[in-house]
Amino acid sequence: MSWWLILVLSLFLLWLLCMIESPLQYTAKMTMFGVIFLGLALLTLPIGLLRPFNPENHKVLAWIVPYLNIYLLGISVEVRDGHNTKLNRPFVLLLNHQSAIDSVIMMHIWPDRCVTMMKRVLIYIFPFSITASLFGCVFINRTNKNQAMSVLEHAGRELNQRKLQFCMFPEGTRNRSSNTLLPFKKGAFNLAVGAKVPLVPAVMSCYTNFYDKKANKFTHGKVILTVLPPVETTGKEYSDVPELSESVRQSMIEVYQKTSKEMNPNFKEE
Numbered sequence: 001m002s003w004w005l006i007l008v009l010s011l012f013l014l015w016l017l018c019m020i021e022s023p024l025q026y027t028a029k030m031t032m033f034g035v036i037f038l039g040l041a042l043l044t045l046p047i048g049l050l051r052p053f054n055p056e057n058h059k060v061l062a063w064i065v066p067y068l069n070i071y072l073l074g075i076s077v078e079v080r081d082g083h084n085t086k087l088n089r090p091f092v093l094l095l096n097h098q099s100a101i102d103s104v105i106m107m108h109i110w111p112d113r114c115v116t117m118m119k120r121v122l123i124y125i126f127p128f129s130i131t132a133s134l135f136g137c138v139f140i141n142r143t144n145k146n147q148a149m150s151v152l153e154h155a156g157r158e159l160n161q162r163k164l165q166f167c168m169f170p171e172g173t174r175n176r177s178s179n180t181l182l183p184f185k186k187g188a189f190n191l192a193v194g195a196k197v198p199l200v201p202a203v204m205s206c207y208t209n210f211y212d213k214k215a216n217k218f219t220h221g222k223v224i225l226t227v228l229p230p231v232e233t234t235g236k237e238y239s240d241v242p243e244l245s246e247s248v249r250q251s252m253i254e255v256y257q258k259t260s261k262e263m264n265p266n267f268k269e270e
Helices: 003-019 025-043 045-050 055-073 102-109 120-124 128-134 145-161 187-195 238-263
Strands: 075-080 091-095 114-119 138-140 165-168 199-204 221-227
Touching: 003 025, 003 055, 025 045, 025 055, 025 102, 025 128, 045 055, 045 128, 055 075, 055 102, 055 114, 075 102, 091 187, 102 199, 102 221, 114 120, 120 128, 120 138, 128 138, 138 145, 145 165, 145 187, 165 187, 187 199, 187 238, 199 238, 221 238
Parallel strands: 075 221, 091 165, 091 199, 114 138, 114 165
Antiparallel strands: 199 221
């Protein structure tokens, strides 16, 4: 039996395990997520080589990923007010961070010239790191304050000079709590204030109706992805960042708790 036939049969078996509710479903779906994550990185690598550092390379992913979410992972996404990411200007896109699967869900609202700012440890994942770099993504070492500040200053210049959008997770790490959002780091807000560009908050409802890592649960489910109106930073100074970040956080918490309760009536607010 040839290797490609073995591969096709293996993927078909994996897909079946993803579709059938069983003790193996969580493992199967996380494996499928890994296949999607690394497979797309490999398949889109030629695009990055042909058009290096072009943020519009992401349009291919924004077109493909929603279909993969539905037919391979069993996740449907309802986008609300998605037009708020269609600004013809630079801005910083903020998203709450629950799991690695955020990376495929957020593609449903991906702006035309958006790149991601991600933690530096991901640079060691091959071939993802090469493709991400060629797509214009930025890796930041948050443990090195001076280096992180240098990256943010450079990103601020890039925002306006190249008319980009930057996607960032202001919580800074995955949120293990399901009823609220973690305190926000200031990096995204310093970036927006320094570059004088708006913030566009977006909120993914809680995944617990279909996904729970601790319980090894990953069934079929739905996410409500809500994009809030842009928050202007014109006239703001760095001294305004703490108040600005908390104001945005509270508005995101309100939407998170409301939409999470829609998805799961048993959702408990903080």
